[in-house]
Amino acid sequence: MDLWELERGCWAEGHKLVCGCDEAGAGPLAGPVYAAAVILPRELDIPGLNDSKKLTPKKRDGLYDIIIEQAEAWSVAWVDHQEIDATDILSARMNAMQRAIDGLAIQPDFALIDGNRDHGKQGAVTTPHATIVKGDSLSASIAAASILAKVSRDRYMEEMAVQYPQYAFEKHKGYPTKLHYERLDQYGPCPIHRLTFLKKRRKKA
Numbered sequence: 001m002d003l004w005e006l007e008r009g010c011w012a013e014g015h016k017l018v019c020g021c022d023e024a025g026a027g028p029l030a031g032p033v034y035a036a037a038v039i040l041p042r043e044l045d046i047p048g049l050n051d052s053k054k055l056t057p058k059k060r061d062g063l064y065d066i067i068i069e070q071a072e073a074w075s076v077a078w079v080d081h082q083e084i085d086a087t088d089i090l091s092a093r094m095n096a097m098q099r100a101i102d103g104l105a106i107q108p109d110f111a112l113i114d115g116n117r118d119h120g121k122q123g124a125v126t127t128p129h130a131t132i133v134k135g136d137s138l139s140a141s142i143a144a145a146s147i148l149a150k151v152s153r154d155r156y157m158e159e160m161a162v163q164y165p166q167y168a169f170e171k172h173k174g175y176p177t178k179l180h181y182e183r184l185d186q187y188g189p190c191p192i193h194r195l196t197f198l199k200k201r202r203k204k205a
Helices: 005-012 057-070 081-086 089-102 140-163 178-187 195-204
Strands: 018-024 033-039 073-079 110-114 129-132
Touching: 005 018, 005 110, 018 089, 018 140, 033 089, 033 140, 057 140, 073 089, 073 140, 081 089, 081 195, 110 140
Parallel strands: 018 110, 110 129
Antiparallel strands: 018 033, 033 073
8 A cells, every 4th residue: 555645646736744643532531632743754664654543552652663753743732631521522633633733843834634524613723734534544644643643642541540540541541441431430530531421421320
């Protein structure tokens, strides 16, 4: 698979600096949503680069180090659980991605955004861009961003597992698993839980 085809199309249209952007952590019941933006050197070959969801944690960690070392620019940003609760998860995702783009040391003139959404009620991607469905499997830049976002969020949740060991965040990273729900039933929410994500469950209880 040629992961550079989308970027080449952007360059052909006159865009000199193209970044890929993706987010991680839209579905969990706890913690922030993370996003990353990456500008890679043109046609850079990173063996094994792929959608972060298709890689093992060990492979993601190895690629994370390669990406931050070889990227022309990279940035990771997040929107915390409080802002998610105060707005909504779609707006939070968009805000996180735009913050990641804004955080790049070199500003791109075009962004490739994973997914089919570019705005929510209280947040939007404002950099000139295109949305790409399954972009993390089609674009080298988006794939690189997906890895940085996923690894960064997982590392944060591992830190929270030390702070709140009763929830076993190291095992599920805050996602709505059976184990996570069992611990919520036993201990109730902790300070990093997204309370708006727990409303339906509380109503059923």
